[in-house]
Amino acid sequence: MPFKLGIDEAGRGPVLGPLVIAGCLVDEKHEKKLKKLGVKDSKKLTRKKREELEIQIKEIAETFEVIRIYPSEIDAHSISGVNLNDLEAHTASEIINRINRGFSEISVVIDCPSPNREAYNELVKSKILKLRDLKEVASEHKADVNHISASAASILAKCVRDREMDILKEKYGEVGSGYCHDPITIKFIKENLKKLKDDVIFRKTWQTWQTAVAESEQKTLFE
Secondary structure, eight states, rough: OEEEEEEEOOOOOOBBSSSEEEEEEEGGGHHHHHHHOOOOOGGGGGHHHHHHHHHHHHHHHSSSEEEEEEEHHHHHHHTOOOOOHHHHHHHHHHHHHHHOOSSSSSEEEEEEOOSOHHHHHHHHHTTTTGGGGEEEEEETHHHHHHOOOHHHHHHHHHHHHHHHHHHHHHSSOOOOSOOOHHHHHHHHHHHHTTTTOOSSSBBBBBBHHHHHHHHHHHHHHOO
């Protein structure tokens, strides 16, 4: 019985909040059912629709895994020389290793974050423990658009990321989307820079954070 394991992420670029990576294992015979329900790339869906589909995906999928990578971990890896692509590849392989147990004929498709698909794919494969048990491992650009299992994974990842951001908003107030281009997020960082400098909600190796710190220090010197 052939299965498709799709892997995708949510929150790769933000300065605030976690990166979430999800894997969703789908029996190929259920792909049409998921498509009929409206499963597609999470960016093309409203939050309400994603949350409705999340429940249905979990009921239809054979299994799934979701891993959260918080800012402090991202920063620690960055400082030690591990870039985000390497961290994602390691996490994708961890998801594969967790799921690749007791299932046969699994084809893996990963939404590739790197411009070099071949190199990224080889990096993921090098970390898979039972590579021979898998039918195929492929890293593709726009996998979340072209493969239902990856679309389902993107929805699972985005729903978890949204809830993680809700937790931050409950604690700190309006923080925006967390993305570097969001003026609400930038405003939140600048207004709370000193008060929250020791908090682990920010990716402090990101240029957005470092720029805000530099501007704050310049302002202090000027004053």
